[in-house]
Amino acid sequence: MTRFTTIGATLAMTTALAGAVSAQELRMTIWSANEAHLTLFNDIADSFTATHPGVSITYESLPFSSYTTTLTTQIAGGNPPDLAWILERTAADFVNSGVLAPLNDGFMAADGFDYDDILAKPTELWRLDGELYAIPFSTSPLAIFANNDLIRAAGAPTPADLIAAGEWTWDNAIDVAAKVAAADSEGIIVRDFNFQTWQNLAAIWRGWDAAPWSADGATCTFDEPQMVDAMTFIHDAIFETGATPGPGESVDFFAGDAAMSITQISRASLLPTGDDAFDWDLVPLPTGQAGDYAVIGQAAIGAFQRGDNVDLAVAFLAHMTNPENSAKLAQFFPPVRASLLNAETLGATNPLLTSEMIDSVVVDGITRGEVLPVHEGYSEIQQVVRAELDSLWQPDADVAAVLSNVCQRIQPLL
Amino acid sequence: MTVVASPSELSRRKRPYWTMARRDSLAGYVFVAPQAIGIAVFVLVPLLLVFWYSLHEWNVLAQTFRFKGLENYHRLLSDPGLPEVLIATAIFSIFLVVFNMSLALLLAVLLNQKLRGITVFRTLFFSPVVVSLVAWTIVWSFLLQNNGGLNGILDHFGIEGPNWLRHPTTAMIAVVVVQVFKNVGLNMILFLAALQGVPKELYEAARVDGIPAFRQFRRITLPMISPTVMLTSIITIVGSLQVFAQIAVLTQGGPGMSTTVLVYYLYQQAFEFHNFGYGATLSILLFVIVAALTFLQWQMRKRIVFYEN
């Protein structure tokens, strides 16, 4: 009897859905155009449409550099996607504005979703009063890739040597980088920083316990001593020791140009093979003056309130991030599920990484990492800070003075 | 039927309603209608709306549109970034116009010489005009990298080039120069046409009088081509205030705010920071500047232009 009603209900739903063909298209905006990513996403979509006849799912790749602007234009233009990737730095804007659909009920109701498996700390950013508005599909710890060939050639100890000796500190890491830089390669790169995306420097300054603003986001803390120390350290690394390349220089670690690169582990796919291959290693961030720490970058998926098929979108999102599919996604995107955070599961999908790398970098990073800086109105704050920091990237810059200017400029925006 | 009509009646009867003049008027209106209606819809109405929007704040994500009175104008007056933006805009426009006009004139004079193969040179000098603007700018952004092509060439001559796009002064020079090389060909051709339009007899006479070449240029050439110079300078100045793509690709307004010109700032505020109301307020500022400059030049035209046909 119950079985019949279920079938009846399904049939009724199917016909209802089939009647409104246009109502069954789901569109998700993403910023990856990587073919391997898309193949996996399409597989996941197929497994969803197999149980939801008449539904079609498309992924729209928008260029990363203007992703948020373009997405906002779509929303403003009355044409929001049903689902969208959201970058951690704009989390506050999206979560607080009320454009995203609440997810708790839909997720708890979804079969096999196992809501309690989702870690609390790495999803904090995406919650408002306990309600989840977007689910992180990629929680990527920042770590250091090292080119051991270059480091040994310069006669310096490798990060692994230093870790074994219990001496993996920022001071020693920079010494290694400086030695390699002196030997005609480049030292350490903060990938994608390019003297623009300053928030990536959090990978360093968190080691000094520095932050751009207070935890409640109301007070600028760029001018506090920890930040001044950390930025002085970075400034010296650029202009005194040459351990990190200066502004306007294009250097690619994965082309074998540099000793180390701070980046997300998913970049392992860029490591060269064949003739260009080198002996590489993946290690956690060194100990800073304030001790051990970890920093993560995040990307989440949210469903838009104003879409035509909000419930269907949430259902698909639950499907995409259920334990089974999260495990598949884990080969590119580290998950926030407790059940998946172990060397076995992650090792199976990330053959490049050793179980030691996974434990020390991935598992540890995700469980205790601090997310990169976030604030409401991020794009404006980002630009203003970027503009002020430009005067820091000069050999004779007065670090404390520049940072106090930064605070003067952004305090009104906080 | 045989009644003889008075002369006035005759003319009235023979002149149909659609006289030549009336038909002309109608034709005139029909001819200008698309343009005039277009200007009304896509220029004049939006212009009025800019004022209206500058009194509001529009949150695109939350979809709210709120009246804020003069708040955006207060912000305009107290915006700590705005003085820098206005200074950058002024420096950019002045340098651009001066460099563009003098280089265009120099090239036009060179191309006006009787030399074999001069059209090849003309074609090459003009070629950047037809290269896609963004492609041109992207190429320069490579050449101007610290380890890019320009410093590579300078290195050849033993000169250590600056980090072009990372210093306020050199970054400004870079955006001006890249823009000038891109577009100077247009003004060059207009000047060349003007030079070729100067009656040869004037030079003949001057030569007979023994006036040296440089003074011929100042006394004859410049006055004769001054209407062209005037008009191209208006177009170049107004054009310099619209430069956007080059800044967006080369410097993104940096370093600091040193190359953030008004249009770029307006775009950032409205479409990146989503302060649409404030963006509209900045649009009004831009409009006032363009209008004032054009008016000023129109006034100066009367005093400076020696010769007008």
Add this chain to the structure above:
Amino acid sequence: MKTDLSPRMKIALYGLMLILLVPFVFPTWWMVTSSVKPISDIFAFPPEIIPSRFDFSTYGQAFELQPFAKQYWNSAYIAAIVTGGTLIFSSMAGYAFARIDFPFANTLFMVVLIGLLIPSEVTIVPLFRLFLSWDMINTHWPLILVPVFGAPSVFATFIMRQFFIALPKELEEAARVDGLGRFKIFWTIALPLSKPALGAVAIFTFLHSWNLYLEPIVFLSSPEKFTLPQALTQFTDAYGGAMWNIQLAAATMTALPVLIVFVIAQRQFVEGLAHTGLKG
């Protein structure tokens, strides 16, 4: 100024022009040659003038990373429509303002000229909202309507008016006596005579549309709607890192066809521009 020059003077002038040519020609040369270099050679120091190794794979990759062919088509057809539309409407308006005597002609002309004072950058915010309310965001309509009817077409109208004013009236007078209508006169007599001006307007308008950058990035939000200038800046990997050699290949494909057309038709190009009536 056209005097016969001494041989020494000639050599000096050639030398000067050759030096001046470098910044005009080298960037294009570098773009084309670098687009076929492997990525490691792009930043070779000192730069290679002639590539030593070739890698053409970037040309294919440009089409894989973005719907580049579609974007190429977008730019081309928008530029064609804008150029055609501007030619029709600006020559009509320019002719009327130059030749036809109708009430309020001068007032209307002043109103139209205001368009010169209001570049579309000024009105971009309200235009965005207007097109939003007309459901035209993320369509090509704004990129066609604004240039054809808005501020950018005013310059074209101005050029056409100047040209028609300078055209001898006699030909038309004769036709008018024969009873030809205004439109017939415009179409069969005035327009064929105005080919140089039309050519100049076509070049200006095409290049303006082809280079449009602010409007596309404001109005368009899906890659298959993008135009070339916008697409060129978007060759980045999934984290925003630029893919230099692919970007250069795409830039070359964007620039070369127009450049080749120009070289073939450079005489008409340059002489058309010289006849824009910008002499006062």
